[in-house]
Amino acid sequence: MSFNFLEKIFGSNSYLGVDIGTTSIKVIELVKTKGLPFLRNYGFLESYGHLERPNNAIQTSSLKMLENETVELLKLMVRHTKSSSRNAIASLPSFSAFTTLLEMPLMPDGDTTKIMGFQAKQYIPLPISSVTIDWLRVGEKKNENGDKVQQILLVSVPNEIISKYKNIFKAAGLNLLALEIEGLSVARILTSGIKEDTLIVDIGSRSTSIYIAQDGNLKFSGQTDFAGGSLTQTISSGLNIRIRRAEDLKKMRGLTGTGGEYELSTLMMPILDVIINEVERVRNNFEKNYNEKITSVILSGGGANLLGIEKYFEGQMSLPVKIANSLSKISYPPEMEPIIKELNPYLTVALGLGVKQV
Ligand SMILES: Nc1ncnc2c1ncn2[C@@H]1O[C@H](COP(=O)(O)OP(=O)(O)OP(=O)(O)O)[C@@H](O)[C@H]1O
Ligand SMILES: [Mg+2]
Known part of the structure; x- marks a missing residue:
């Protein structure tokens, strides 16, 4: 057994937040301090396999999570991020509950x-x-x-899914302290302290989750299968280019292209409109049933990093729209500053899990 002095300092008061998405695993390590929780580590692994072969996702919507691979990926990440904590809190995808x-x-x-x-x-x-x-x-x-x-x-969550997660964490050598649906983590990290009803759109790879939350609590949710992956697909078929190339173009240019590149936006907008329609449907349902008004929108998930998406949503929804600022109440090493903006929407779920414990 090796002696790890960090273990002594951080050991029992640091926690891992583990977000297993359809195409990526994100892990953060948060340390409890007297002040703001401290982000000691973060890491993510993206599986690119899913881009070429749709069945190769880590997690499919039918929930056939690839158990062995997930265990290996988790072990790898804990090792690579040199996380000292073995105490984990994990999220369940919304569609599993x-x-x-x-x-x-x-x-x-x-x-x-x-x-x-x-x-x-x-x-x-x-x-x-x-x-x-x-x-x-x-x-x-x-x-x-x-x-x-x-x-x-x-x-309610099927017992079968819960035992699957327990097995995965056990096999990865982690102590699973809590398991919660990801909407609860998102609501906690993005709306604590906000007294108004807030609409959150989490644009992932395979699906977009729509949440309504207030002061850290989840109140309502919805979902659509149109998401980041659909944007890549439409670029690929529209420009007749490989999926990988389409993915790169999407990330590089987003909705900001002009001239010849304007084509990219033209291809993506109809998909974004489908997502926005679903968001509006959820919003109307909520407002009608609960006689309350949504006052603002937060975009989260990797898809929120699409350049220009904030403006586009704002134009279509006539509500103020912001990109998730998940790290606003968390301290982190100053070297991280240049990438914080991009990490914010990406780590929302994992950070929401972490702050549950600290
Ligand atoms: N800079 C960017 N511009 C546009 N899209 C981006 C950018 N960065 C990441 N994405 C997209 O974000 C998506 C991945 O987001 P995220 O990591 O939140 O998904 P996930 O959690 O694995 O999936 P899901 O939530 O569906 O299970 C991919 O479709 C990816 O193309
Ligand atoms: Mg996700």
């Missing part, structure tokens, strides 16, 4: 738990014995009769 927002009379938490035990099954599309359920109080409001009710977010 079923979430519903319910209203119930105000009552002590213990009673809510009991009632959830009986009532959950009417809201969950799977046999209750095969899922793990959890609930969170996300707010209070007055119902039509003027009575105060509590809003409860009910989350």
Whole structure:
């Protein structure tokens, strides 16, 4: 056994946030300090295989996560980032969980738990014995009769998925402290302290998750399969170039091209419009059902790094739009400053997991 002096300093009060996406794994290590949590390490691995062969994603939407490969990738990352902590918090993709927002009379938490035990099954599309359920109080409001009710977010995850994650972390030599759906992490890191309802659009590779959150709590969610991968696809077929080249062009030029390059934007805009339509649908649903107004939009996920996307969303949505600033309440080594802007939307989920613990 080697002696690691960092372990002594950071050991028990640092945590790993692990975000296993469809095409990448992101790991951050956050250290608890007297002041802001400190980002000691971060790392990500992207699997490019998925670009050529769609079935080669780390995680497909049918959740056939490649167990062995994920274990190897995790081990590799912990080794490479020289993380001293073995305590991990991980996220589950939104599509692996079923979430519903319910209203119930105000009552002590213990009673809510009991009632959830009986009532959950009417809201969950799977046999209750095969899922793990959890609930969170996300707010209070007055119902039509003027009575105060509590809003409860009910989350259920198939047991099969939970045990898969437990196995992966165990095999990778990590101690899995908590597992949560990624929407909860995103809401925590991006909206803590924001009292207004905020719409968050997490544009990943295979899917875009749409969340409505307030003061760190997730209240509503939706999803579409149009995402970063669709943008690359459309460039590839539109310009008749290889997927890899299309991916590079997308990242390099985004929506900012002029003249001959304007073609890129023309190809991508219809896809962005499909995403925006879905976002608007979720927004309308929420505003109608809960009689509350969304006041701003935050773009997150790798797709939020598309040059010009902020302006485009703002133009189409008539709401203020910002790119996620996940590191705003986290301290980090000064050398990282030049890349912070790009890392911000990318590490949202992993950081949200980390701050759960520190
Ligand atoms: N600079 C950039 N410009 C445009 N797109 C980018 C840029 N950087 C990354 N992306 C895109 O972001 C996507 C990856 O984002 P992210 O890492 O959030 O996905 P993921 O979490 O692996 O996927 P998912 O959330 O669907 O499981 C890819 O489609 C990639 O092309
Ligand atoms: Mg993701």
